[in-house]
Amino acid sequence: MVESRLSNLRYAMVCASNQNRSMEAHALLKEHNFRVGSYGVGQHVKLPGASAKEPNVYGFGTPYKLIYEELSAKDPELYTRNGLLKMLHRNMGVKTAPERWQDCRDRYDVVVCFEERVFDACVDDLQKREQSLCRSVLVVNLEVKDNHEEAANAAPHALRLCQMLDASEDWEEEIDAILNVFEKETGRRPLYTICFY
Known part of the structure; x- marks a missing residue:
């Protein structure tokens, strides 16, 4: 069932080139009325x-x-x-063009990455930015091979994680419990950290 209201939180889906993994998840979250953007971290x-x-x-x-x-x-x-x-x-059908994470100045509550080196690049970039708002952002990694089949399999997991986060009263307090339930449901144990804007 597709949600009729917009999500409480803002989500970014990030992979290397903003073509496959991030866009598969972006398309699915958009279909479910999540406030979502997507990006790549590569040079090209x-x-x-x-x-x-x-x-x-x-x-x-x-x-x-x-x-x-x-x-x-x-x-x-x-x-x-x-x-x-x-x-x-x-x-x-989702958006006009691939966007680079490092050039993005939109602020998100949750950043979902699909590869550890992408996760590392996002965290590194966020830590280099001015942190004037003292607003937290959850950065999560779901390790996914860069092929069409794996991207299609991972997108529902990204959606499920975002649904769980969106339903929480306070994701910062509940993150470990959320990830434990997520791991039991999906078999994936995400890596995560918290950064600040």
Whole structure:
């Protein structure tokens, strides 16, 4: 059942390139009326190419539609077979373009990362920012392999975690209990820390 009201908290979904894992979760949370954004932490957006030595590289801010059109023109059979065109089509329905976490100045209550190095980059970035508001932000990592199947499997887990956090009276007091229940339900034990704005 889709929630009819907006979420209490604001959520950010973060992966390396803001293409697969973060966007799968973003799409699902958006569908459930969560106030959600998504980002990548890499220097560039990298997508698989014809070989491992030839990735498709784009700057953050390049519209998903443009990437879709370029890959469709380059090798429609390859990019249909490997799922990139389907992924980009989904992304176009969620937002205009991939965004870089380090350039984001929106403030979130919860940041969900999908890889430990992404988690480390987000925490490092938050710790370098001016912390003038004394407002806490929960940064959580759900370790997820960067492929379409794993992203699809992890998105409902991200949604469930966000539902549990949103339903809590005080996530800072309840976080350990929430994560214990989450681990029992999903088999995933998230890594987390608390940072400040």
